[in-house]
Amino acid sequence: GNKTFTMIKPDAVADGHTGAIIKMIEEAGFRIVALKKTVLTPERAGQFYEVHKERGFYNDLCKYMSSGAIVPMILEKDNAVADFRKLIGATNPANADEGTIRKLFAKSIEANAIHGSDSDENAEIEGNFFFARTEKF
Ligand code: GTP
Ligand code: MG
Numbered sequence: 347g348n349k350t351f352t353m354i355k356p357d358a359v360a361d362g363h364t365g366a367i368i369k370m371i372e373e374a375g376f377r378i379v380a381l382k383k384t385v386l387t388p389e390r391a392g393q394f395y396e397v398h399k400e401r402g403f404y405n406d407l408c409k410y411m412s413s414g415a416i417v418p419m420i421l422e423k424d425n426a427v428a429d430f431r432k433l434i435g436a437t438n439p440a441n442a443d444e445g446t447i448r449k450l451f452a453k454s455i456e457a458n459a460i461h462g463s464d465s466d467e468n469a470e471i472e473g474n475f476f477f478a479r480t481e482k483f
Pocket of ligand 2: 462464
């Protein structure tokens with residue numbers, strides 16, 4: 347697959363890291379297909395993270411993801427899903443490699459600055475969750 351979906355999470359947007367993160371994404375060779383700034387209600391955050399609804403951190407995650415503006419994007423590159431997860435680093439910033447987006451900007455395992463889809467199928471579903479056909483080009 348050549349597309350992935352990402353969103354810059356509320357902590358990183360609030361701290362003014364949107365521009366630095368987008369610069370890293372473009373310098374890593376990803377093309378921005380779609381981009382906006384928006385906000386999730388707790389209910390919509392719950393839909394987005396439905397796969398995690400049995401996990402102990404689900405309610406906190408929905409609260410956090412609706413606590414401020416986010417910047418969702420669809421990105422294009424060869425091997426997009428795997429290469430993007432390499433660029434963002436491990437879920438827990440304590441385990442993230444040097445030079446990754448999470449190593450640079452994440453505050454905790456929850457407020458970890460950025461999302462990256464984990465499969466081509468989820469990239470398609472997640473992109474369609476935020477963007478209409480006319481917003482992708
Ligand atoms: P995403 O790219 O955001 O999907 O992260 P991921 O694929 O690296 O992690 P995962 O899908 O397992 O978890 C989704 C999100 O839930 C994480 O990015 C964190 O924001 C949050 N999360 C994951 N594990 C924990 C945890 O143990 N505690 C808390 N509070 N939040 C967690
Ligand atoms: Mg995930």
